Amino acid sequence: MKTVRISLAIVLMAVVSIAANAQVSIGVRGGASLSKTTGTGGFIENFTGNLNYIVSGNGGVFLQIPIAGGLSFRPELAYKQSGAGISSDNLLNLIGVNIPLGGSIKQRLTYIQAPLLFQYDFGYEDSPVKPYVILGPSFNYLADGKIVSRADLILFRTQPTRTSIGLGMFNRFEVGGVGGAGLSFEVGNAKLFVEGRYERGFTRVYDTPVVQVPVYNQSFSVLAGFSIPLGR
Template sequence: MKKLALVFLAGISFASAKAQFQFGAKGGLNFATVSGSDAGDVSTRVNINLGVYARLPLAEKVSLQPELVYSNQGAGFDKGSIALNYLNIPILLRYYAGSGFAIFTGPQVGFLLGAHYKYNGNSLNAKDSYNSGDFAWAVGLAYKIPSTKLGIDARYNFGIANVEDRAHTGMTGSVRNDVFQLGVTYTLFSTGR
């Protein structure tokens, strides 16, 4: 088993030596809502996401892209909204499809930073009504603008975990985060070819 692990690590090291490691910043818009049996009649809430990413080469056209992202999510409803602020950590497998395009997918773990209901101009802390963690699956498409350090990133984060704290709310159903993100990436640092 140790020999197999060493061969695997040596393969990654060889691929990394020939490929490009990148570190960058990202930001954009969230088009967020919630789904599930306890979600009720909700609408899309538009807000921001900001973060950093690294691209670690695994093979010629494949890289691992971990990210650290502040994401303002939630949903709108009649006369108000719920703001759910997360620190999300997606771990994405990225495939370079050619002509500047890449596709990616992977799991995302989120940590709840804050939750606030806004209704008729009033704000109420609602953090106790939500679980401290979240789990989602991301799928997306990226495009690197030629001869620049800029890229465009579009993804959908499918909520998998129930984010509602049933012990606090007394509800028996579920609420899941669903977020479409559209943003810009900027490569701050790059090595290799």
């Protein structure tokens, strides 16, 4: 943690120095994610069976600070959900008639994120449409965890039941990586964009003292947003 704090302090000082001499933009973004907590080599699936991706929303705010040419620094403050789901379609044979009984259980983990991304825009400086790529680390904090369950009965589905779970068995801090690509459009002084990104956690999800369980977060997101330059 000491190394992480020192690295963040160095990055912060560099950001302040660059921002003092650059046209900084501020923006918001949001979208939907497909997320799954999964083990290396299918580790966790050996015990739970096939896991499903969960669909969740995510959003955040960011600064975009030009560095040189098409390269800019893009720190963000955001939230996202990760986790996984299990569904079943068990059949109960009742007096010779198959009656479907099943349901789903989802683990939803809510993280506060601080991605420190670098963005590179392609094309000419005055081009109104630019493709770009992003890449960088993300430092995340696990803020909440819930189990969401619902049952599929014969003729209807029950309302989902949400149960908070203790976070003592989880790593509260996660270090991950982010990569993606997008397309930006200039509209007056503002900039609109659409973006796809992949995120992968490098820190194990569970903090188990005896056996180090190789389970990590990953997600695919489709995002949209806009940014405007800060006045000088």
